[in-house]
Amino acid sequence: MYEIIALIELSLWFGLPAWIANATPVLLGGGPPIDGGRVLRDGHRILGDGKTIRGFVVGVIFGTLAGTAQSFVAPLIPDVLSEFVLITSDMETVLFMTIPIAVLMSIGALTGDLIGSFLKRRIDIKSGNPSPVMDQLGFIILALLFASPIIQPAPIYVMILVSFTLAIHWISNALGYLLGLKKHPW
Numbered sequence: 001m002y003e004i005i006a007l008i009e010l011s012l013w014f015g016l017p018a019w020i021a022n023a024t025p026v027l028l029g030g031g032p033p034i035d036g037g038r039v040l041r042d043g044h045r046i047l048g049d050g051k052t053i054r055g056f057v058v059g060v061i062f063g064t065l066a067g068t069a070q071s072f073v074a075p076l077i078p079d080v081l082s083e084f085v086l087i088t089s090d091m092e093t094v095l096f097m098t099i100p101i102a103v104l105m106s107i108g109a110l111t112g113d114l115i116g117s118f119l120k121r122r123i124d125i126k127s128g129n130p131s132p133v134m135d136q137l138g139f140i141i142l143a144l145l146f147a148s149p150i151i152q153p154a155p156i157y158v159m160i161l162v163s164f165t166l167a168i169h170w171i172s173n174a175l176g177y178l179l180g181l182k183k184h185p186w
Contacts, residue, residue, distance in 0.1 A: 022063075
């Protein structure tokens with residue numbers, strides 16, 4: 001039982017910089033859109049007003065700060081964790097976040113979000129409207145891909161992270177809507 005809980009906790013721990021990077025633009029973004037209001041030949045905006053320069057920069061900064069904090073806290077965790085489970089090298093891989101990994105995951109998360117917006121505009125989904133899978137998974141998949149030159153977590157951590165990302169993304173969007181931070185609950 002403790003092993004399963006440790007797997008889940010470490011998976012969520014590993015995804016934290018990407019989640020923070022993806023969430024903070026809603027809170028602190030705004031300003032000029034990344035696409036400068038440009039429209040492609042298909043008559044649709046490249047990205048839309050919701051993807052701003054400040055949002056991207058803020059997301060990278062806060063995702064990186066989260067990873068930096070993790071890098072300071074991580075050395076303290078094995079002592080506590082070892083009381084419950086045998087710590088494996090796979091666990092250590094996802095536990096010891098580094099600043100370069102946090103930066104790559106943050107940039108990857110936001111790039112995944114931008115790609116999702118670009119694709120949504122191409123298939124005529126309005127800015128802010130839902131697009132299942134792209135909205136929930138694009139950012140985490142790109143975060144993992146961007147960090148993959150440095151870190152390759154065991155597949156079980158990726159599967160848990162992706163599964164929880166689906167649930168947490170839905171919950172955080174609903175909460176953002178209820179708090180008046182988002183126009184739509186998706």
